[in-house]
Amino acid sequence: EVQLVESGGGLVQPGRSLRLSCTTSGFTFGDYTMSWVRQAPGKGLQWVGFIRSKAFGGTTEHAAAVKGRFTISRDDSKSIAYLQMNSLKTEDTAIYYCTRYNWNDPESAFDIWGQGTMVTVSS
Amino acid sequence: DIQMTQSPSSLSASVGDRITITCRASQGIRNDLGWFQQKPGKAPKRLIYAASSLQSGVPSRFSGSGSGTEFTLTISSLQPEDFATYYCLQHNVYPRTFGQGTKVEIK
Numbered sequence: 588e589v590q591l592v593e594s595g596g597g598l599v600q601p602g603r604s605l606r607l608s609c610t611t612s613g614f615t616f617g618d619y620t621m622s623w624v625r626q627a628p629g630k631g632l633q634w635v636g637f638i639r640s641k642a643f644g645g646t647t648e649h650a651a652a653v654k655g656r657f658t659i660s661r662d663d664s665k666s667i668a669y670l671q672m673n674s675l676k677t678e679d680t681a682i683y684y685c686t687r688y689n690w691n692d693p694e695s696a697f698d699i700w701g702q703g704t705m706v707t708v709s710s
Numbered sequence: 711d712i713q714m715t716q717s718p719s720s721l722s723a724s725v726g727d728r729i730t731i732t733c734r735a736s737q738g739i740r741n742d743l744g745w746f747q748q749k750p751g752k753a754p755k756r757l758i759y760a761a762s763s764l765q766s767g768v769p770s771r772f773s774g775s776g777s778g779t780e781f782t783l784t785i786s787s788l789q790p791e792d793f794a795t796y797y798c799l800q801h802n803v804y805p806r807t808f809g810q811g812t813k814v815e816i817k
Binding site for chain 2: 631632648650651684688693698702
């Protein structure tokens with residue numbers, strides 16, 4: 588069974604850091620570009636960024652709202668994607684989801700999502 | 711950035727109604743679009759990929775159409791379990807962008 592499980596969320600003060608993990612199983616993680624999407628309370632979905640698979644360079648793209656503060660990485664040996672969040676702001680408060688996409692398989696585009704992890708930035 | 715304009719933002723409908731939700735892209739995105747359903751407290755669930763392909767296991771009353779800049783999600787006969795919020799997502803270019811969402815409520 589394909590699974591994505593986010594962890595690492597919690598309450599953090601503005602200006603501090605937090606690292607989220609997306610632990611996966613049931614598929615060949617290395618073949619997939621991994622994305623992070625967030626949802627502020629009562630709001631819509633917002634793309635945060637992605638990390639390409641190694642076959643596509645393993646590079647990252649981030650949304651303007653988080654660029655320079657958030658960094659996505661991956662450990663293919665552990666099948667985990669990470670979202671390092673630095674200099675957190677109150678507006679980063681949201682549920683953070685991870686999702687997958689194998690660029691060689693259009694049918695896989697964002698087909699599976701984790702359950703999400705809540706990040707609350709507050710003093 | 712590509713803007714995805716989704717309409718309506720909300721709608722009230724009855725069980726058995728046919729409803730259509732539209733997403734318009736500010737520039738052409740081929741068919742690189744998905745539709746997602748989200749219920750309160752749950753993760754998004756993919757319904758449609760490549761603009762018109764039905765996700766395995768999703769009821770056939772859901773359908774998607776369009777290419778380029780205009781896309782639609784249609785539910786042919788609304789069922790009680792379909793009351794939720796629906797989003798489109800373009801993945802033709804980055805930043806990826808979602809529509810603002812359409813909340814489907816019971817009339």
